[in-house]
Structure formats: structure tokens, C-alpha cells
Amino acid sequence: MKKSKLLIYGAGAIGRGYIPWVYAPDSYDYYYVESNSALRESLNKRKRFTSFMTTEDDYRALQVPVAECFAPGAEADVLADVVAVITCVGPRNFPLLEPVFRNIRVPVICCENDANLPEQMRRNTGNPNIVFAIPDVITSSTARDDLLLQDPLAVITEAGTFFADEHAAAIVGNCAYVNREELAKQWAAKLYIHNTPHCIAAYLGNILGVRYLHEAMQHPLADSIVEGAMLEMERMLQSDLEIDHAFLQFYSNKELARFRNHLLCDPIARVAREPFRKLAHNDRLIGAAQRCLANGIVPKFLMTGIMAAFCFESSDDPDFHIKYLLRSLCPEDFLRTIIRLRESEALYNLLLKHWDANLATIAELKNEQ
């Protein structure tokens, strides 16, 4: 059977680890565009990699042949020949793809963890075929050491659902093509019940000095903060969007089990990456807290998570400079100048009120290192 060509921008966690489970390598030839030259060379040299999916107590392996991995800008020839394009490059890089998307006619499925980006891209390019998708899984950009010995390009994912806009339904895959209303509900749950507590767990893990997310969740105080923030998100979504409580509870339980899953080996560095993006006013930390307050909920645990994000330290992260700002500015200046909260805002005042208590919690975790 002749296979169709699929072009994936980004050979990271989702692009390499999860997409092959959705669009089977039996049916599609995999072409990648990847800016990381070491990874690109490795993929072109080995011509395949392994994606491991967690089962109850072990893994299933999927061998994925790689037709070619291009440097950005070198993919023009194959672009004319693909049946679909999938993007998993991250919200900061996604806008750079605008020139590419102006003239292609095949579906562009965006897995960028930001529901606004596909719409912006549709508007900017005039291309109506750009749609949003939600990979409802955690995928690690790396794997356990013993799996990496088997295949240095191995990544780990888990069983989950790939929710994609029904406008891309012509692309056959193991996924749920849904209408935009259902996609919005899934996105709200993903953004607040998954993304918010997920990054909080990572920031707490950074403070604890551990490598993987499940290691952070093994610490009782960290686990209780994450679970507390998740409950705050449940209450907020029930109040704000009137989402069914049973669905929210199901979602929370699923997420907590994922965070605690020791087989996933989800790296703290990946999940905590770019704290300033997560602290943006419409994103999972400050945005979520504002939404809680608008619904009459004081997000006590979320505010501890926000403080953990403020205290993030990693010399490899693009936002490594957050540590200089937190150390050099008083809390009032930090919140006003860097986080851009106004002095009249409730969240500004609540964060200030709980500043010392939250710092004490962070210090308690730090002492556990």
C-alpha cells in the first residue's frame, strides 16, 4: 500500500513521541522539520526512533521510520506533496511559520497548547485550513536511562485521546475529530485542570531539586499543593463555564494519576520551561488566578504555585533571568513591573498578603532537597 506523506514541524515530545500513535507509521511516511541540529542529524542518521507508551506497569514500543528530517526552510519540496502538516513547535516559535502556511492547501493541525494561535494564524495567512488539536496526554521529551540505552532517540508517551477540529477529519487517524464547542470544553479542562497543576508540580519539583515530575509528586507537601490547585480549577470551571462536575472530577483524577505515574519520566525542565509565558495574563497561572477571583474563589494553592514559578531557577531556560528580577526587586515592584499587575487589582494585593507565607512554604520545600 502506498503511504501518504506527513510533515511534522517539531521533533520534540509530541511530534516524535505521540503523533506516531495517532497517525500510524503503517499509513504515513514521516517527514520532520527540526531546528535542533543535533537531533536533526541523529534522526537522519538513524532513520528511525522508538516511542514507548506506558501501560499499567510497563511499556508498549512503536518503531517509527523517519523518511527525512529537514532544517527549517529546507522542506519546500516535500511540502508540495504532503497530505497534512502537523505543528508541535511551541507557542513562541509557531508565529515564525506564517510564511510557510500562506500558500499550502492541505490541513494544518496545530498542537501548540494555545487555542488562540490557530485562529490568529488563519487570520494572518488567510488560510482557513489551519485547525487546533489537543493531544490529551503527557509526553516526555526523553526516556528512562535503560530505554535510552535501547534507543538514544526514545521518548515516552501514554494512552490518551487526540482531540482535533473536525475540519481536518479527512486525515485518517486514531483520533477524536470533534466540533469546535466540544474542542473548547476539552481545551478549558486541558488548560486549567491539566496545564495549571502540571506546571505547578514542575515548579515545586524545581525547588525540590528533582528531575522528573513524579518525583515531585512523591513529596506530600508538593502533592497536596498540586491537588489543592486542581480542586480550585475544578470549582472555577464549574462556576465560570458551567462544565459538568462529573466530567471535571473524572478529568482531575486522570491528571493526578498521570502526574504520579513513575513510568512517564516527565522532565521537570520541559514542563517548567519559560515561566514568563505561563505567568502571562491569559495563561495558566496568572490567567487562571484572575479567573478564579472573578468567580469568587480565592486560589490559595494556585498562589503558592505562582510563587514557586517566581522562584524558578534554571540556567538553561530562556527565562533564566527571572531569578535576577525576583532577587533585586521588592515584591511590589516585581508584581507591578514584571508581572504587570496593577496595584488596584485583587490578585496583586492577595499575592502581596500571602507573599511571606508562600515564601515560607517554598523554603520548607527547599530544605527537603
Next chain:
Amino acid sequence: MNNEKLLEVAISAAVRAGACLMESYLQVIPVTRKESSRDVATPVDQTAEREVFALLRAYDDDISILSEEHGFQGRDNGRGHWVVDALDGTVNYLHQVPFFSVSVAYVFEGVTQVGVVYAPLVDDIYYGARGIGAFKNQRSIASPDSSPRDSLFAATFSGKNYEPHQRQEEFALFSAVNDQSRGCLRTGSAALNLAYLAEGRFNGCWGKANKAWDISAGLLLAELAGADVLVVERDAQRHLLHYLAAPTQNFEWLKGQLTSLFSVDGLAGSGMRKVES
């Protein structure tokens, strides 16, 4: 102290000074004329400067500081010195033109290591250090290149009538740059001009006979953001400098336009020293 610690101290000092400036902004302020009607001082400059000094000395009592209001203070202890302008753009501040800033830099062995420019009215902190990078608030910044025709420039001339007979030449240079580009602005704050260059809002900056405290921090930010920088020491005792900073294409073009200020020939026998990044 290493550059990380120096950067943190510089950010604290700049923001502290900015808070002082904002306390008195829009109020009636007495003015003292210095070398010309454009070179003025106010009690606000002095208060803000004192705040900066106090903060810097809280971190290290044995420091040297070069500042607008007090000149050089301290001793040569071999550990470098701070360069402070607690209010760059005093005339704008007095006239409530929202373009003024605080500038704090740290210089070691003649090389600026750390620079912070803070615009308190809009709460923007531009900061950077060698080995660390250049940033504005949350994000790292870069100075993209463009053609002169598509560029906006900013210039600063000394307000001290240092060489009044050369005023015509200054304005001729200004016109030449202004007429061949999207414009050349005279904003009144060299520090903020250079911060804007580092961020890519301006595409090149140049100045004649500017004081070191006006431009030390900004020049470092521009350099760290990718701009080429040229500094000519005009008068070491008075800390007067000519400078040019721009991404490569505009740097070469501006250098060609401003030959009388920056050519090697022009420096011969003048006693001026040239430093190129």
C-alpha cells in the same frame, strides 16, 4: 561581586531611583541652571541620586561612583566603579514629556560590565550584563538590522555649548541622517535612546559630547543586543564622549555620514581615543 550580583544591585538601584522620580513627577520643582539653560538640575535629581548611592553602599561600603551630580567619588580600589545618572532627561521630566530614565552601569578596567536603564513612567526595565545577555522586563532583546531608508535614528548633542562654533556642523549632520531615513529624533534621553536601540525600536543612535553617565549603561545594552558600538573619548576630565551604536548595516552607513565625528583621520592629533566593540 560577580556580574550576576552586580546586575541585581543595579536593577534594585535603578528602580529605587525611579520611585523617587515618580514621587515628584507633575509637581512644581525648583530648577538650578548648570552650564546652560538645557543643562539643569533639580532637587529630584539629587534625591534620586542619594537613594541610588545609599543602596549601592548598602551592598558594599567601599565603592567608587561617577555620577552626574557629584562627579567621581571614592578611590581607585581596583574593583571598578559605578556610573550613575539618576535622571537622564531632566528637561523632559520638568516639562512632563514622558521620556526620561534612570541609568546605572558598572565599569571594570574600562569595560562596562553591567547596565540598567529604567523608564519609571512606563515601568520598563532594560538590563544586561556581560556573559548574561540583554533584557527588557520579562524578555531578552535584540537589535535587528535594517536599511537606513527603513530606519529610525536618535541623536543627542551636548546641551552645554561646548563648542558653539560647531553647532552648524552638528545640525548639518543631523539633517543628513534625518533626510535619508525615516527620521532622526532628538529625544532628550540618551540612555533611553540606547535602550530603545537595544530593543529594536530605534535602529541607530549617535551623540556628540555626551557625558559618560548618560550612555554607559545604554551602550552596553545596545552591544549585548547585537549592535556595533564606537566610542570616542572627547575629554577624559569632563567625561565627554562621542558615540555611535547601530546594527552592522546602519552602523557602517552612519559612520559614513558622521565622518567628522568618527573617522580615524579626524582623531589624528586631537587627543581623542577610540574604542570599537
